[in-house]
Amino acid sequence: MADSITVTVETETGTDEITLPLDVIDLYREEPEETDAMIAADMLVMAFTERAHALAHHSEDEATEVDLEAIESEMLEAFEDRFGVSYAEATGHSH
Secondary structure, X not given: OOOEEEEEEEEOOEEEEEEEEHHHHHXXXXXOOXXXXXXXXXXXXXXXXXXXXXXXXXXXXXXXXXXXXXHXXXXXXXXXXXXXXXXXXXXXXXX
């Protein structure tokens, strides 16, 4: 079995763990000083931003009780704060 790493996500409402192959973390390592935790956090920001964008612009479900565009806007800002480039610049995808 390949080496693995356990990532723990903790919030005010609970904790969850996921075990990943260490090699998948290494696929995203761009700088030697990047920690495994930094890479996992980067992936969370990327995933949440992508999902918020998809729901705001590519979902067929128009009826919702939440403001998807506001959520997307917050995630786009978090993405740019974390990576120093806009989501559109990083992905080549904009509206």
